[in-house]
Amino acid sequence: MTVVTQPDVSVIIGAYEAMPYLVECLASVEAQTIDPARLEVIAVDDGSTDGTGECLEEFAARAPMQVTVIRQKNSGGPSGPRNVGLGKAAGRFVFFLDADDRLGPEALERMVAMADRNGTDVVLGRVEGVNRSAPKSMWGKNLDRADVFTSNIKFTLSAQKLFRRSLLERHGMRFDESLFTGEDALFTLEAYLRADGVSVLSDYTCYYLVGRDDGKHVTKSGSxxxxxxxxxxxxxxxxxxxxxxxxxxxxxxxxxxxxxxxxxxxxxxxxxxxxxxxxxxxxxxxxxxxxxxxxxxxxxxxxxxxxxxxxxxxxxxxxxxxxxxxxxxxxxAVLEKRGTRLYLIYPHFRSRAAGIPDEMYLADPREARAFEGYREAVANSVPRRALRKARRILRRALPGKRFGAAAA
Structure with missing residues (x-):
């Protein structure tokens, strides 16, 4: 008797006119270090005419893991195929893989292990761009448990994440098929907000975001x-x-x-x-x-x-x-308030006719630090001078103790 076990991951691939990029995409799935028995692939050909469907069926015939190929009329966007795949998925987790991108060999094994180790519902694996840019600000270090408020994950809302399927099913989450761009941002942000923790895997490139030579990448098109x-x-x-x-x-x-x-x-x-x-x-x-x-x-x-x-x-x-x-x-730039307020002089600054409030031109500390006069003024401001004086008194009173360096 054959024992049927639940796969760990359902990889969902929505594909439309994806040749020749699909070849490398599927090769990256086949090269995964995770046991093929722990993996299923659900590939949805969204009405392609360039051989995409035939390529998927050839892959299904030879692949070591379970592969389901669904061929349908063109839906007009990525949401439909992803939702079809999600409806067929049986894995504990789902991963949405675009047909022109590819995975790092250890991606799925590492992401599943991270989710299981930390009990988190979403895992972000490090992304690198190939002939296109990719988000960078969230990959500083591995984060076992993060949320959307205390990290930069809000700046990567693409769908190429590992999602715990029970989270998606519990909340009836699907991609909005009325949107033809940004549908993944809506889905992913909702998952972040509903998740019992998000993990960030930064020390291994899990996903290669590939720029198409034909310029047909979905994010580049549309009114x-x-x-x-x-x-x-x-x-x-x-x-x-x-x-x-x-x-x-x-x-x-x-x-x-x-x-x-x-x-x-x-x-x-x-x-x-x-x-x-x-x-x-x-x-x-x-x-x-x-x-x-x-x-x-x-x-x-x-x-x-x-x-x-x-x-x-x-x-x-x-x-x-x-x-x-x-x-x-x-x-x-104009420095005011004893040099601690810095205004950047963009057009119409303090124009009576324009009537734009000064605070619209007020540099935040990140911008202001680029101006040497501001740095010097803040360093010599009354609070900073008082802090340095207090440290000098403490050093004299408690010789041998170390206190934080004086502000520069």
Whole structure:
């Protein structure tokens, strides 16, 4: 009698016109060090005409692990095939693998071990880009248990993570098939927020994000209106799941910075007047509902200033700022409050006609530290001088004891 055991991982591959990248993708699955008996593959050919379906069936015939191939009419986006695969999955975990990307050989074995060791519901494996950029800020070190508020994981919301399937089933989680970009961000952020812990595996490259030579990668295509759809859905999810306050503002930075702000970058200068008006119309309800001082203060000056002008519906002033930003000029600086407040002089600073509040130009400490005068002023500020004096007194009173170095 054959004993059927539950696989550890269901690898779900949604594939559309994926040749020749699919060949290396499947080879990376076949090369996994995890026991093939612990693995199943569910591959969904989304109406390809370039041999993708035939390639998947050839792989299924030779692969050492269980492989299910589903061929369907084109659904128009990645959500449909992922949902079909998720509905067929039997593994304790699922991993969504894009057909033009590939896995590191030990990826699945390491990620499953990390999830089991820490009891976490989501594992992020280190990602590297091949002919394209990849997120970097979250890979500083391994994190056994993290969350979306105390780490940078909110800046990697692609679907290529290991998810505990019971988490997804318990909450009925599926990809939103009405979205044609950003659907993975919505799904992944919800998983982060609902998860009993997230692990970050930084010391091994688990995933290679491959840039296609034909430029057909999904994130590079689509109308600007789709980006607003994505921002709207993500902002609503955050507002629905996180009460108003610092934590919500912290998460809102992501859709404002990554999804909304690029619509008001250099491309805005070449947009037609009609498109500019439409972008402002689409942005207005989002700015009215979700743009807060708590979000604004977490952004750099040029980011905050542009979004403030979007909120104020001032396209005329925004054009000047975007032109300045596109030129990549270093903004001049003004030090005030005994040198401890630094303002960056972007267009319309203290223009009575423009009426933009000074705080829109106030550099946060990260930006301000780049200016030598600010560093010197802060180092010689009253609190710092008092701290150094206290340390000198303590050293004299308690010789031989060590105290923190004086601030530079």
């Amino acid at each position: 600007y209106t789709l980006r607003f759809d994505s921002a709207r859905a993500l902002m609503k999810l955050i507002a629905d799941m996180v009460p108003a306050g610092d934590k919500r503002d912290l998460l809102m930075v992501r859709p404002f910075l990554i999804t909304l702000l690029p619509q008001f970058g250099p491309k805005f200068l070449t947009d037609s007047e009609e498109v500019r008006r439409h972008k402002f119309e689409l942005a207005k309800p989002l700015m009215d509902a979700y743009w807060t001082p708590g979000v604004a203060r977490r952004l750099k000056v040029h980011e905050r200033l542009r979004l403030h002008l979007v909120a104020m519906q001032r396209a005329d002033l925004l054009l000047d700022v975007v032109t300045f930003v596109k030129a990549k000029k270093q903004a001049a």
